[in-house]
Amino acid sequence: MRDKKFSPTKQSAFDARYEVQKIAFGPVVFQCVRFAWKRGILDHLASSSEDGFSIEALAATGKWTTYALKVVLESCLSAGVVLLKNDRYVLDKAGHVLLMDEITKINFDFIHDVCYRGLFDLARALDEEKPVGLASLGDWPSLYEGLSSFPDAAKKSWIAFDNYYSDTSFPEILPDVFATNPKRLMDIGANTGKFCREALAYHPTVELHLVDLPQQLEMAGKTLRSAHLHERAHFHPIDLLQTELALPGHMDIIWMSQFLSCFSEAKIASILKRATDALAPNGQILIMDTFWDRQRYDIAAYCLINTSPYFTAIASGNSKIYQSQDYIRLAEAAGLKLATIRDNIGFCHSLLRFVKP
Template sequence: MPLMNMSNLPQSEQKWTTSAAGLPSNSDEASAAFALVDEFLRTEIEARALSFALGHGLIDFFFMSARDAEELASFQEMDRRGFKLVLDLLISANVLERDGDLIDLSARFRSVLAYRDLLEAKMWFAALVAPDVHQLFDMLLTDVPAFMRQAGVFELFRYDLCLDVTEANIEATSRWVSYTTILTAHEAPACVERLRDLNPTRMLDVGGNSGEFARRTVSFVAGLQATVFDLPVVCELGQRHVAKFAEADRVHFIPGDLRNDVLPRGFDLISFKSMLHDWPDDYALSFLQKAFVALDPGGSLLIFERAEIGVTGEGMPYSMVANLVFCLFSLRPALH
């Protein structure tokens, strides 16, 4: 059985899909899902071995049953030494375990496959940004504008390509929208379950991306209608994304550019999910002021952002490289 070329797609064609069965339903499950995924992204080399194994069908080969040396020999088409190295790295990372003459997926890794979309998306983005951290680490810490000019990751997040709805712009923008959609699908329960007590009826999600956060919110809050305000190309992708789900008739899109446009009114909940950190403080304050103007009297403003990066006694795992590249962009809670 030769190595199966399942995920060797060009980056512009890389997609992930998620299912309701693999999504957390509350904040505890959401935290546990990310912690479990990160267990298998401890070091860069182990993560790259896992990415190789997923992309070439090796994990699926083991998923069906444990394998002995003869079966493994029939699978490989690469150099024997390289194949042994991959297996050794996967065993070291607790992806695989050896029991006598058999090698099988570990029980712990089988459990993480419920979040395979999140695992693959995080590995893809970590591999994308790692060269920026490797080559420009000093610049990241000392000269952020220069880092932004030189780091390749910012060629991915091209907001200037989100204004005119063309197939080329849709293709370019879909690369990062599909990634952030997977993150949001798994992050949302950490926030939205707390909104039930507010009992909102009309939600405006500013910079709401594919509408995944709005979709997840309306699925948690009975009777809620949501509107996403974002750039035109993003809204086009969002409409295509949300149309696949039962909540499609409760999530609407208004294209616009918050730098120049006012926000629509008539909402008792306005949210900024992982959006404000993209902008300097003066822009963030301007956006918040526009939200306060648009918010109904007595309404609620929700800001959902990641905390600043901290380092524990165990150090920083490779999984954090995706956040490290944005470490100086984190929004201060005391912004005022």
């Protein structure tokens, strides 16, 4: 992508200055709006008529102090979450979206429970290319080794974030996955096993191979066993950061979903080369991911771009949300050729299909 602009086509210096102040005070507004949401203030406002509630009426419920209400609601007012009408607070459109929109709530929880404290160390993470912010959650070399032991709130929010973005896409892409009637399918980066569960339920005879870290395979195994679909599943605990480790071979389809974005470009190149070597004759590699350059709407591109610092500070220290051309370039270097691209899957996914030329 050579040209892109998120700011308005015409913007005065005064308006630009206002936008910069929003950035400067963004963390403050985030915490105040979250307090109003989590503590039920926004819900209470939503229950009123268009007249809203005064601070005195809200304080009279005994749920919040007058001081807390003034501090938080004034910040919410500045953010357009509420409006003030005749000295009464009324829920504005953004407030209604926060209460009603599932992905907005998931994003809020993910940023607060998983990212917020760790992002304080973003500068050091960028300098060292190490996830130094992960220490805010626990003592592990990388997020993926510690995920199963995360604090409860962080684990719940991480899984909700990861699954909500991907789960909406799985049913839609299964016909693509099985278009060539594969007998052996390998999921690299099986994670919690949600895709494997869908694939095994969709195709009655496919043999499915799961590749991931031992901790992740344990979670995936629980998912498949609870669905009584584990008999056709084979588990391969492999740390793909160890570049000398080969992948199981003779695969008709190799599937990777929201996986390669967990690695640096050098590691992606290594994984793609090993995946290419693991293909059966006429085998194909399918990669589904969230590419910010292939989004229909700026709101999606905005969310994806600003997920990259999570990878830097918390997850790996050297990965990000990539552009599609990055994957295509690395795949071609591994000996693959792009066959097709399918966009607009689920919320924001694209599916890249690669073949051996």
